[in-house]
Amino acid sequence: MTFTTSSGELPLELAETVVIRFAGDSGDGMQLTGNQFTTASALVGNDLATLPDYPAEIRAPAGTRAGVSGFQLAFSSKDIHTPGDAPDVLVAMNPAALAVNIKQLKPGGLVIANTGSFSQQDLLKAQCETNPLADGSLDGFRVIEIDINKRVKEALADSGLSSKDVQRCKNFYTLGLMYWLYSRPMEPTQAWLKEKFAKRPELAEANIAALKAGFNAGDIHQLFQGRYEVKPCTDLDPGTYRNIMGNPALGLGLIAGAELAGLELVLGSYPITPATTILETLAGFKNYGVTTIQLEDEIAAVCAAIGASFAGKLGMTTTSGPGLALKGEALGLALMTELPLVVVNVQRGGPSTGLPTKTEQADLNQAIFGRNGESPIPVLACATVADAFECAIEACRIAVEYMTPVILLTDGFIANGSEPWKLPRVEDLPRFEVKFHTDTENFLPYSRDDKGARPWAKPGTKGLAHRIGGLEKEHLTGNVCYDTDNHEFMVHQRRDKVMGIRDSIATPEVKGAQEGPVLVLGWGSTYGAITEACNLLKQDGTEVGQMHMRHLWPMPAGLEEIFGRFERVLVCEINMGQLAGILRSQYQHTEFVSHGRVLGMPLQSHEIASKIKSLLK
């Protein structure tokens, strides 16, 4: 990986971790810019984490605050776990982008502003009464002003493109500049552009030219005090890596899970932000025997998945909060008929339609409790992008080994965030091959194996014709049964089966202090922020215990003992204390302190750190 630069004379500083936020109009291609920078950084060998942030509208009017789309990424030569609490650099393509994002910038941080879009009219659209570049509101930041519009126009003067098309290349000019500033290679982006615009090579050319122009704009480079290098991260485990976003990783995990069960996968789904990209991912893997059905709604989606499982494939469904609410009744059917089913819920800001493109963890209660009757369903949550792959496999394992629906929780942050994924060796993946029931001797559809699972006899199997349904089932025969004792017995059987899953899962590890005043506990996407917070404290010389829960229902064995070693447990989650509430009802002798924020964003490590500190006083 080599690259040339025209500004070699500027000092090249080493940086450990840099956090950049690109922000512009929804039509400015900020997500694309961010993703390219991410890929380039991954290939450099940095550790990284990303946080896209876009509006619920597709393309709100250009220049308005409502239309601002952002992409934050942290890249580092160290092992990092979050996209950063606050950016070091803000690239603002227009005043709206500046206005919306400036409050998050680190004190003293760098603003790169595209003055080409700071006309009076632009300011008006952004509802800026005065020009922030001139009114002193950026005091305390370093500001570099560049008329990117003009620069691109100049750079592509000979391209023959319309001026609209030329202006569309702005983001690659900006990307080039940032590549220069952080010493990134341009080749992968060039290759990508060539592939993407294979049918319109003139656009590929123009974008590449813009990219290079930014990279080589020596006069602009002079405005900077220097450029930076972020060395490859050497903390990462050896292995093969690939950069991936959470939803695709989860999708691959679902495919792998089905394969490891020896089954084909049928996904029944209905698009909903931020879950849709899992469906989109799987739709691209038909050559893995994957079937995706886009149904008319969430209820049909889960019902089709249940039907597929009945027919002997591994039925799955993917959704987000409001969709999970709709699936409640059908989940009851799946658990009553004891069919395997994997339900992925990508949480977003609620209640109701809420904040569809923002992240939150407030569907935990719904996942565990949101159905009529006594209806235990195992629930797990993935902690990181990479973990999404593993959890998807784990969900498949539980579903087929225990003949049960399983809910896997993830959230908007994991869904759209990306990080380098250390690829597992295929031979290390767990295998849990399904054996369909075929023995016609004394077939009892509601008999149970040692895990409490009933036999799975699929239609088409000779001699095993039988009927299932949502009415209470008679023990063993599975016939409809209104007997009161049988009902209580079956309620217990279903509960015991699900609670028994705890025998197949490990007690989570405690990192850091193994006892003491505080155990910091999290679940799902708060993992990174909590880890960073603990690291911050460690740098200050304080070590607390840290534990992260993957299995939320049933809870793993051994927690009581662990909790007993700490004075109190701090539960950090992006909600108002849902896990804390459930833990309190399960472990009455522990004091749980809740740190719950609902800002539509990942938790901030420094906030967690100061919360911990306050408990240590």
Add this chain to the structure above:
Amino acid sequence: MTFTTSSGELPLELAETVVIRFAGDSGDGMQLTGNQFTTASALVGNDLATLPDYPAEIRAPAGTRAGVSGFQLAFSSKDIHTPGDAPDVLVAMNPAALAVNIKQLKPGGLVIANTGSFSQQDLLKAQCETNPLADGSLDGFRVIEIDINKRVKEALADSGLSSKDVQRCKNFYTLGLMYWLYSRPMEPTQAWLKEKFAKRPELAEANIAALKAGFNAGDIHQLFQGRYEVKPCTDLDPGTYRNIMGNPALGLGLIAGAELAGLELVLGSYPITPATTILETLAGFKNYGVTTIQLEDEIAAVCAAIGASFAGKLGMTTTSGPGLALKGEALGLALMTELPLVVVNVQRGGPSTGLPTKTEQADLNQAIFGRNGESPIPVLACATVADAFECAIEACRIAVEYMTPVILLTDGFIANGSEPWKLPRVEDLPRFEVKFHTDTENFLPYSRDDKGARPWAKPGTKGLAHRIGGLEKEHLTGNVCYDTDNHEFMVHQRRDKVMGIRDSIATPEVKGAQEGPVLVLGWGSTYGAITEACNLLKQDGTEVGQMHMRHLWPMPAGLEEIFGRFERVLVCEINMGQLAGILRSQYQHTEFVSHGRVLGMPLQSHEIASKIKSLLK
């Protein structure tokens, strides 16, 4: 109230409480028989409680166990609270009815068996290998055999009716016999028959003749050792009474609630057992300005109710567990738009379709937690048939005073059970007249009053046009707002508003011991069984504390203090410990012991009593 009898020579014993179960085919009219006996007993002035128990099928094949329909009632000269743990008398119209019900009969209890339906074929249909009347299986019971089929035939020999129609009068013959046995007046039933068969007087005549024949069958009467009198109950408070079932009582409460709010009521509903009769009740009260809409499903039903509330009426919806599961998403909309809405959920056996005609209390978790996002909704539950009326009013009060959806839980036992209802004086009912917002000055749809409620400005009001919806709202203006701080602020506002309801509700009273080793706690329909259990213990000289919760979310203030006065709290519920779990998460310093049964039946008082005793050891 006078009556004559031909068997005056038999001793007339005084009885305090008698529990009878009528059981026969679904087509035998057992519910009707039970209801007539109930009315007659109510008019005698007894206290009473009933427990109908019928299959999920409309009319399963005659003579089969699946087709057995039962009706249990307790009537008493004392204040009673349950239909009895076990019947004293079982009236079995056929072998299936006997087989299904005999295990509940009290040791030494009386069986009245209709031998006319105990032929070999009848036994076969009932899957009885031998005749229970002959094989000794009824040892330990008193058995009186009567060929009711033949008796009716004889009694109606001259009626001119077809033999099929004659046999349809069997139940009135039986009823007449039981009226004789328990000294009930026949007049009300005669009057009822005349009204019911106004268009077919020959049927009224025949049934009355059958009734009288049973009442006057002196030779049969000789088989009994005596007859009984159950004196009017003098423990009841003075006042005007009426016998009523839970669902109609609740329906009347909804009408009253709307009236007390000064609003008209719009009920959007979809039939589902055991909630349907509320819809049916309200459909009969159009002259109270009541509008009922039977919609295409539960989602449409709740949505229509929300639309009605938006338009300025009081929207309501009634359903049972699976239906509530379907309404989850729309409830989120109601809470986000902060519109009043009353949701009645009549719980039945679950999960899934479960046991539609049996009772259970397993939707508490769903009611409190079953929605996406942070979505607090107040939840209350009625304890008795009479309380259903009051709770319906209370639900309306909370809905309009706090501009919020409210869930009122009841269950199949209350729904179909009946008891004497002491009628409230209209002037004693609470009034909470709604004042719609009309002031056009500075109208802010999401401003709040001192209760945290937003203004209700209904379409049609001049100058107040505004828009609401399920996306996060900006504080005050109610505009769509993706701002992170506003989101957290609004999540807190919604939570605080609902938690603030606690300021408007009283701390529940503790009956019996005010401190000590055990507080027995219940909610919903377990009230009667718990009360009887405490009474049983009191007779034994043991007094424990008893408390019943009407408001389940938010929980009333003052519980911590009460719980603190007891060593432990025994929570009795018809589920696997749902309230116990929630209490544990709220009151960490109290020890909660769960007594949860899921038999599809009310809890049994003696079982609760022995559970309490076991805690006292």
Add this chain to the structure above:
Amino acid sequence: MNDTLTKKDFKSDQEVRWCPGCGDYAILNVVQKACATIGKPKDEVVFVSGIGCSSRFPYYMDTYGFHTIHGRAPAVATGVKTANPDLSVWVVTGDGDALSIGGNHLAHILRRNLDINILLFNNEIYGLTKGQYSPTSPSGTRTKTSPMGSVDRPFNPISFALGCNATFVARTADNNLKHMSTVLEAAAAHKGTSFIEIYQNCVIFNDGAFEDVINKKVRDDRTVDLEPGQPMIYGKQGDKGLRADGFNMTRCAPEEASVWNPGARSAAAAFTMSTLDQEPAMPNPIGIFRCVEDLVFEDEVASQVSSAIASKGRGSLQDLIYAGETWKIE
């Protein structure tokens, strides 16, 4: 074809629990017989239903069966059939189950055209919940939820199905066993979703709802059987005919009757027939309204999977994980 199968082979060991006299019994009988005739081994047959009296049907068939939740049978069946296209899949549903809560799933299965047979038992009432008016009850129906008469205009299930572009649409009645057999066999032979409305009598809550049309005494005059390729002639004496005349349908002499063609590409003619029952002077059509071939959902889905495998090769776990731009850290 398995010619040793008999009706008895399709009888399950479960006690049938409908009310004595319910039309469901007759339908069960005919379906069991038809299954034997169709000859698909019973282990390859699946009955899927929703909730309602009618939806208890699968328990009584000695095939695979799934008694699902209210209104969702078409969605579950979509999953079953897509997962295993070799199965013979039948949906049994009621007018409430199919057209009230389940209307959307019904509409979508019809447009997707999976090779599934749907039997809608129309008794114009909610039976299992004890007699409330349903979406097919005529306006003015008095029930406990409509004591002053229902105010909803009813659906016509045949029009509804045609509006969804269903490829096979038919109607029959529980008291016409031979006709029902013929229709069922045609439905089974059709590749694509077959939708069959069956007039079914609920003796308890809506006794005689269809008497004026299908009672054996009047049915020859009050119904016209739409037989593919046959002129539309009806009447006890075969003395009446129907003829298409511009946008209208008129009565005519038998010789002048139009020949019924359920195979026209446009569903317009079938739709015209479906609205005939609004005209008091016209007979009520039964038989086969529409029967056309079109894309079959599960076949297309399967063929995309196989052509993806053919063109890209069957994916392995190794390919799946080690794809895209990767790098090594050593």
Add this chain to the structure above:
Amino acid sequence: MNDTLTKKDFKSDQEVRWCPGCGDYAILNVVQKACATIGKPKDEVVFVSGIGCSSRFPYYMDTYGFHTIHGRAPAVATGVKTANPDLSVWVVTGDGDALSIGGNHLAHILRRNLDINILLFNNEIYGLTKGQYSPTSPSGTRTKTSPMGSVDRPFNPISFALGCNATFVARTADNNLKHMSTVLEAAAAHKGTSFIEIYQNCVIFNDGAFEDVINKKVRDDRTVDLEPGQPMIYGKQGDKGLRADGFNMTRCAPEEASVWNPGARSAAAAFTMSTLDQEPAMPNPIGIFRCVEDLVFEDEVASQVSSAIASKGRGSLQDLIYAGETWKIE
């Protein structure tokens, strides 16, 4: 009639957030203008919508508005209108909102025939979720969820509405402002549910979906406007006609064209027109397919309430509670 109202009166203070070039802008404009023309005071007008780009519509109208949840707008609107029949109620929905998740509620509001106007913005795509195929996308549509082409057969919204026995059914397009105005005003004048499909261009995810039919250059030849009481003539030169011929529709000379009657009791003719777009040689009908009077739900509901009050007297709390057989304990 309030003749002082102007389009501006119906503009809310909210920033419109559709993509530049989206067809929704044109529709918003025409609706605002139509509302002024219709003249109902804006405080008595309610717009109800579901979820989708199109469903943001109510925010931009200075009337009462309710942006509900996905697919449920017809149900919410049913509650609004039944609760207060004096309001003018409009539903705005998309092809996904109305025909995918919301298909059942749409079907039922159409059969119930509330006096509500439904505007279905059909862009043959899910816009807000970034471009997946919808129930109106033609088979074979390639999107991220159908990379090898969709395999579902699409709904025809007009056929669907007619299958539900809708009383007013029309179609117009976002690029034909005058036509849209006419149709909207006819819809508003109709007493009963008015269903209007509007071809709407999604510039981002499905640009030009209807170009071959409604582009100003071709539309005269590719569409025929169904005008009540007018012969079905089309073509730039008015040189083409359509004639009903038995069950079929044929092209003919303008003089021979049938006169269009949207008021026939049977929806059969309208249905025939709705399937015309399947024939490549035929024009695509726009305009008014059906317009008939029938029972209006909320009126019937209200009249039952008032006749109950008239016959039994307005009930009081005292009557309510102290009813049935009561007894006293002293």
